[in-house]
Amino acid sequence: MSETLLVERVVELVLGRGAASGTPVRLLVDGHPSTHPERLADALVAPLEAVGRPVARVGVSGFLRPRSLRLEHGREDPDSLLHGWIDVAALNREVLTRVVERGEYLPSLRDPETDRATRAAYVGAGPGTVVVLDGALSIGRGLDADVAVHLAIKPATLRRRTPPEEEWAIPAYERYGREIEGVPDLLVRVDHPEHPALVHA
Incomplete structure (x- = not known):
């Protein structure tokens, strides 16, 4: 399918969750860095708004x-x-659980480059807010998400896209792909980024 149609499908899925009650919906867009999950996450903002x-x-x-x-x-x-980089407790406490219980969220906690606290302020979240969260190796880690979209690539594609200095991480991503099989709400093959293929919903 086209990238535009993919965005439409994800938006439809999100709108089907929590629409009647006006409760927040927490969407996780996950994928290897080479699949650029942040791009799909960014593309969802305008259609949802x-x-x-x-x-x-x-x-x-x-x-x-x-x-x-x-x-x-x-x-x-x-x-x-695979298991120790994401601060799952903080992400739930400050964003995913907090947006439901308190109607607010923290945009960021720590700068990954400087390793220092960002000192970001809490932001209010109105009824029906959609949290659009992007990341890698984040499905099945205990995050309080309502919808999960995984951008998948084949092992050969993973190895081809991984620069030599990051080859040590390949086993983690290969194992992760096996662990989350069948877990995401949407699994999208992006071996050819210009032609994403929806595998299941």
Whole structure:
């Protein structure tokens, strides 16, 4: 399908969740960095706002654990990358659970480059807000999301797109792909980015 149609399908899925009650909907767009999940997440903002849904655009990268914790087993540990980089508790507490219980969210907690607190202020979230969260290796990690979209690539594509200095991470992504099989609400093949293919809904 076209990228435009993919965006429409994701928007339709989101609008079918929580529409009657006006409760927030928390959407997770997940994929290997080479699939650029942030691009799909960004593309969803305008269509959702056009139908009257407030959008809270958040990135998983703003909620990584401190560098001292996520790299305690070294800079090239696939197991740590897979299970120890995302601060799941903070992301739920400050964004995904908070937007439902308190009607507000924190845009970011920690700068992944400087490893310092961003000191961001809480932002109010109106009824029916859609949290659009993008990240990698984030499905099945205990995040309080309502809808999950995974941008998938074949192992050969993964290896081809991974630069030499990041090859250590390949086992983590290959294992992750097997672990989440059947979990996402939408699985989209993006081996050919200009022609995404919807696998299941």
